[in-house]
Amino acid sequence: MLKPLGDRVLVEIIEEAEQKTAGGLYVPDSAKEKSQRGKVVSVGTGKLLDNGTRVALDVKEGDTVYFAKYGGTEVSLEGKNYSILSERDILAIVE
Numbered sequence: 001m002l003k004p005l006g007d008r009v010l011v012e013i014i015e016e017a018e019q020k021t022a023g024g025l026y027v028p029d030s031a032k033e034k035s036q037r038g039k040v041v042s043v044g045t046g047k048l049l050d051n052g053t054r055v056a057l058d059v060k061e062g063d064t065v066y067f068a069k070y071g072g073t074e075v076s077l078e079g080k081n082y083s084i085l086s087e088r089d090i091l092a093i094v095e
Helices: none
Strands: 008-013 037-043 064-067 073-077 080-086 090-094
Touching: 008 064
Parallel strands: none
Antiparallel strands: 008 037, 008 080, 037 064, 064 090, 073 080
């Protein structure tokens, strides 16, 4: 598995279920937008400040989060899609 560094977070992208329009037509995978929701799989050690102290991240493993549409780097590992994000690219935690 991947271990993110610093203030980075590894998020497994949660694919949305089949989408259907109001008229009953199914939207093909090629027309769907990239999901912006995922589950935190691993977190880095935190942001390192100029004075040498480390600030812990607000998210933890197991959290479901929404992240910026074009944030992070997408990777595929063992047949699953992940995104490596900076903590600032995470918009919200689902409670």
